[in-house]
Amino acid sequence: MDQLPAASLAPDSPQGYANHLAGLIYTQTMEIIEGKATNVALLYLMILLIPIYGVYGVYQYRKSYIDLPYVGIRPGLFGSWKAGYYYLHNSADVVWEGYQKYAREGRAFVISTPKRWLVFLTDPDQIAELAMVADSKVGFYEALNMKNKHNRVAEPSLGDYINTYHVDVIKSQLTPRMASILPEIRQEGNVAWKDTLKLGPGWTKVGIWEVVIQVVSRSANRCFVGLPLCRNQELLDVFRAYAIRTNEVVYMVDLAPRMFQPLLEWVLLKRFRLPQRAMKILKPVFEERKRMREELGQERWDAEKPNDSITWIIDAAMKKDAHQQTNEQMSWRLIWLNFAAIHTTSMSTLHILYDLAANPEYIDPLREEIIATMDQHGGYTKEALNNMLKLDSCLRESQRWNCVVSIVISKLTMSDYTFKSGKVPLHLPKGTFVTAPATATHLSEEIYGPDAHIWKGFRFSEMREKMTNPEESSKLQAAATSKEYLAFSHGKHACTGRFFAIYQLKMLLIYCLLRFDIRLPLDRNGKRPDNRYILGRRSAEINGSLEFRERKEWNELKTRWGEFDEEED
Numbered sequence: 001m002d003q004l005p006a007a008s009l010a011p012d013s014p015q016g017y018a019n020h021l022a023g024l025i026y027t028q029t030m031e032i033i034e035g036k037a038t039n040v041a042l043l044y045l046m047i048l049l050i051p052i053y054g055v056y057g058v059y060q061y062r063k064s065y066i067d068l069p070y071v072g073i074r075p076g077l078f079g080s081w082k083a084g085y086y087y088l089h090n091s092a093d094v095v096w097e098g099y100q101k102y103a104r105e106g107r108a109f110v111i112s113t114p115k116r117w118l119v120f121l122t123d124p125d126q127i128a129e130l131a132m133v134a135d136s137k138v139g140f141y142e143a144l145n146m147k148n149k150h151n152r153v154a155e156p157s158l159g160d161y162i163n164t165y166h167v168d169v170i171k172s173q174l175t176p177r178m179a180s181i182l183p184e185i186r187q188e189g190n191v192a193w194k195d196t197l198k199l200g201p202g203w204t205k206v207g208i209w210e211v212v213i214q215v216v217s218r219s220a221n222r223c224f225v226g227l228p229l230c231r232n233q234e235l236l237d238v239f240r241a242y243a244i245r246t247n248e249v250v251y252m253v254d255l256a257p258r259m260f261q262p263l264l265e266w267v268l269l270k271r272f273r274l275p276q277r278a279m280k281i282l283k284p285v286f287e288e289r290k291r292m293r294e295e296l297g298q299e300r301w302d303a304e305k306p307n308d309s310i311t312w313i314i315d316a317a318m319k320k321d322a323h324q325q326t327n328e329q330m331s332w333r334l335i336w337l338n339f340a341a342i343h344t345t346s347m348s349t350l351h352i353l354y355d356l357a358a359n360p361e362y363i364d365p366l367r368e369e370i371i372a373t374m375d376q377h378g379g380y381t382k383e384a385l386n387n388m389l390k391l392d393s394c395l396r397e398s399q400r401w402n403c404v405v406s407i408v409i410s411k412l413t414m415s416d417y418t419f420k421s422g423k424v425p426l427h428l429p430k431g432t433f434v435t436a437p438a439t440a441t442h443l444s445e446e447i448y449g450p451d452a453h454i455w456k457g458f459r460f461s462e463m464r465e466k467m468t469n470p471e472e473s474s475k476l477q478a479a480a481t482s483k484e485y486l487a488f489s490h491g492k493h494a495c496t497g498r499f500f501a502i503y504q505l506k507m508l509l510i511y512c513l514l515r516f517d518i519r520l521p522l523d524r525n526g527k528r529p530d531n532r533y534i535l536g537r538r539s540a541e542i543n544g545s546l547e548f549r550e551r552k553e554w555n556e557l558k559t560r561w562g563e564f565d566e567e568e569d
């Protein structure tokens with residue numbers, strides 16, 4: 001085998017050592033390629049490569065350091081690793097510490113996470129600017145792909161600006177059709193509650209997460225894939241497993257050295273072939289729908305097409321290139337809608353149920369509002385749901401307290417970027433990760449007043465009831481985002497499904513509150529389960545329980561508006 005000439009240099013100078021090392025690596029690599037490597041040679045190569053990789057990693061990490069006040073462990077010898085490890089276990093505390101120190105002056109601060117420095121903005125004007133700035137300057141999908149590897153663990157076109165048409169499908173098709181979609185989501189939710197929650201006489205203790213995720217997946221998928229597929233348990237399980245596993249895996253993989261990432265992705269995610277299993281179920285449905293589209297012709301198709309995401313995705317894909325029109329590509333959009341919609345809405349449902357069970361004094365006023373508003377509007381119309389200010393307020397308060405995504409608008413500077421707004425000038429070099437601390441902002445006393453740390457279900461409805469300007473009042477709706485209310489993020493990449501999510505949450509809660517009494521198990525002493533922190537991310541306790549009891553009043557209520565359609569069509 002040819003030797004690198006440099007390897008024969010005596011290692012008596014830094015350059016000599018570098019050449020010597022390069023020669024050794026070359027020799028060992030060639031032996032592996034030529035199949036001559038022994039286990040010892042492989043071990044030797046690993047021993048050589050790992051420290052080099054480590055030193056290179058630390059060099060890269062240090063090079064990207066940003067000159068801003070930092071919070072958490074000080075960078076020193078191994079500081080970045082220690083700090084990163086600390087962040088994994090204490091992310092909420094570290095971010096809160098930084099926010100408390102620097103938010104008053106409106107200064108940004110920086111935290112060391114295992115893989116990169118993260119700049120946190122505290123000035124709401126700078127947060128608004130970040131939310132609105134062009135992606136060509138501070139990129140959204142670039143950050144997502146680098147951190148969460150969506151383009152790699154899923155499908156590359158889910159992480160670009162050209163083919164993410166499913167995002168637009170929600171904005172341009174789903175949201176405008178909300179009034180016609182609501183009855184179906186409501187019906188599916190009600191049937192799913194009935195099918196999933198099996199109660200004995202008196203109070204029954206229920207592992208609530210499983211119930212919630214089932215009710216949310218079924219009712220959302222009534223709109224995404226329609227009947228009967230929204231009750232296909234295998235499909236729902238695959239959608240759910242894919243979302244949960246992908247969410248966990250991308251965080252784990254991000255912690256690993258880059259060269260091991262593809263292997264880890266395969267071991268932890270890809271080998272389960274979850275998308276392929278969903279595609280197998282979805283393929284005949286797409287085929288059938290495309291055939292129907294062709295047979296009907298444009299005019300009849302427009303008049304008669306089923307009102308669900310399968311139709312909207314086909315219509316959108318037909319304006320794209322041939323690759324986007326394949327069943328696989330279109331199935332990816334449904335997998336991704338489930339990814340965005342199910343876990344988030346289920347978490348929010350879990351939080352509000354825990355919040356109401358821990359604050360039971362809110363339940364009767366909510367029931368009174370629901371009944372009075374439905375009496376006034378003749379049932380669960382879109383207008384009735386819009387007019388339930390107390391229910392809306394509890395949802396907004398629950399998300400203020402426990403937003404599902406605790407840091408939002410995570411972006412990456414594509415070139416040096418100087419903020420135009422803010423009390424303190426801020427310049428970020430190219431390649432900086434910058435984000436907004438949603439949870440910390442929501443707990444700010446400067447913004448939400450001295451009771452920011454108290455769960456006040458009617459905080460927003462009390463404010464809205466005093467307002468005379470409907471436009472001002474609508475800014476405090478649960479689905480409205482602002483630079484100070486970030487549960488659905490804000491700006492260009494705010495959640496496009498938030499209107500759908502809030503209507504869905506309201507309908508699930510209405511059924512639950514009118515039909516059941518709920519309470520925390522007595523041994524919780526009125527305290528809701530604490531949140532969990534996994535790899536720096538926050539989640540409601542999914543192993544928690546609630547107790548449910550059938551209400552006597554249900555017998556009268558279920559026929560009062562003639563539409564608690566619990567039975568299948």
Ligand code: HEM
Nearest residue numbers: 340341344345348404405408409488489493495496497501
């Ligand atoms: C309560 C439930 C939900 C919460 C809390 C939530 C929260 C969020 C947040 C925080 C983001 C921005 C992510 C970021 O900044 O990195 C987001 C984006 C998104 N959400 Fe939601 N979401 C919810 C429900 C839904 C539903 C039901 C859908 C679909 C119908 C949906 C579709 C999306 C999409 C497509 C995006 C990406 C927007 C883009 O790429 O520009 N979400 N969501």
